[in-house]
Amino acid sequence: MSVLTDSGLATLGPAALDEAELAATTSAALGVDVDLVGVTCMPVAYSSGSPATAGLWRVDVRADTSVWVRSYSYFVKLLRHVRHWPSLGLIPEPARQEFVERFPWRFELDMYDCGIGEVLPEGMRLPVLHQAHRADADHIGLWWEYVDQRPGPWWLADFAHAARLLGRLAARRRDGAEANHRLPEPWRSAPPGMALRYYVGNRVMAYCLPMLRDPQLWQHPLMAGALAESGDERLPYDLVDLGERIPRLLDLLDTLPQTFAHGDASPQNLLVPADQPESLVVIDWGFGGRLPIGFDLGQLLVGLAHAGELDADDLPAIDEVIFPAYLDGLRADGVMVDPEVVRLGYRASLVARSALAALPLEQLGDPLDDALRAHVLNRVRLTRRLVDLAPRW
Numbered sequence: 001m002s003v004l005t006d007s008g009l010a011t012l013g014p015a016a017l018d019e020a021e022l023a024a025t026t027s028a029a030l031g032v033d034v035d036l037v038g039v040t041c042m043p044v045a046y047s048s049g050s051p052a053t054a055g056l057w058r059v060d061v062r063a064d065t066s067v068w069v070r071s072y073s074y075f076v077k078l079l080r081h082v083r084h085w086p087s088l089g090l091i092p093e094p095a096r097q098e099f100v101e102r103f104p105w106r107f108e109l110d111m112y113d114c115g116i117g118e119v120l121p122e123g124m125r126l127p128v129l130h131q132a133h134r135a136d137a138d139h140i141g142l143w144w145e146y147v148d149q150r151p152g153p154w155w156l157a158d159f160a161h162a163a164r165l166l167g168r169l170a171a172r173r174r175d176g177a178e179a180n181h182r183l184p185e186p187w188r189s190a191p192p193g194m195a196l197r198y199y200v201g202n203r204v205m206a207y208c209l210p211m212l213r214d215p216q217l218w219q220h221p222l223m224a225g226a227l228a229e230s231g232d233e234r235l236p237y238d239l240v241d242l243g244e245r246i247p248r249l250l251d252l253l254d255t256l257p258q259t260f261a262h263g264d265a266s267p268q269n270l271l272v273p274a275d276q277p278e279s280l281v282v283i284d285w286g287f288g289g290r291l292p293i294g295f296d297l298g299q300l301l302v303g304l305a306h307a308g309e310l311d312a313d314d315l316p317a318i319d320e321v322i323f324p325a326y327l328d329g330l331r332a333d334g335v336m337v338d339p340e341v342v343r344l345g346y347r348a349s350l351v352a353r354s355a356l357a358a359l360p361l362e363q364l365g366d367p368l369d370d371a372l373r374a375h376v377l378n379r380v381r382l383t384r385r386l387v388d389l390a391p392r393w
């Protein structure tokens, strides 16, 4: 029988704990036996790009320790097998079948279980995982500590700090490092660049490039308007030219020193806690794998611009601080590599992954308004910045 009037726990679907489990989990979190006196569940407004994320919630609990009432907050993420992903139909067969069979949908939990937290350099940590609720074979509810984030923008010093720590992390996870033996499959024994090749092959080459090659795309009023407004009539040609060189770029990347990367180290996945702003809480390891050295700088650079939270014109200043900071981090953990090799790994993997995929191709059919016009223009400007980062090879 429920002791709470309306906990809302049922709205969490398969991620839901029952009240007894939540009371036990909260007792463990607080280190004292508690009774629940209130629970509030709120969906987190965030449109997840991950096919394995089925829902995100903040759950606030009020708990009676018999001395006083304490509050505790969880961040709940529902992982699903990607066979339940609503947009699965967008992937053509036979790639769809392979995607369903091979997508590591529980990777985030696997990374946690493999002890990645112990490899992180000082200044980085994982959020505490209080509960992994296996509701059925296809769903896991992850009950993380809720990290209250410092409000406000990322400053250049934040980017430099994050880049240095990512460099240290890459050094600790370089090819052959002890820490890698505990990694979950399929990553542990993956060939170099597997995650990048998979994404670029399916998303960039099979989906974006054919659309970018089609002259009709560029005649669409939104695209034509954005090109004219940015004064960048060359962009379509440069993109197609780049697209044709990407297979060679991927081959080149395979020849560089490899490290295990976070894989999606955008500021959105490096949380700055309000009460400890000098540290970073690292989340969302979904794209991780064996990747060229420098890889994690790419998402660090473009993540916020991609989300519309940073102007494309701010990228050069960020690029300038993150590169030396990453090198410094590599050196701090004993990796000496020619800086030009690291720069190549960073730039080339960024360009392969993001330059052709930054235009909002799916949104061109949406009702036309000023917000959409501005969005397309921003992505055109971002795309230009990315194309210009392409190394000459």
Ligand SMILES: Nc1ncnc2c1ncn2[C@@H]1O[C@H](COP(=O)(O)OP(=O)(O)O)[C@@H](O)[C@H]1O
Binding pocket: 044, 046, 047, 048, 049, 050, 053, 056, 075, 077, 127, 144, 145, 146, 147, 148, 268, 269, 283, 284, 286
């Ligand atoms: N433990 C947490 N505490 C507070 N906010 C979080 C936490 N984990 C994630 N978030 C917020 O939710 C967003 C999405 O979470 P994330 O795990 O990155 O999901 P996705 O895989 O869909 O990107 C993050 O960018 C962050 O703003």
Ligand SMILES: [Mg+2]
Binding pocket: 268, 269, 284
């Ligand atoms: Mg994320």
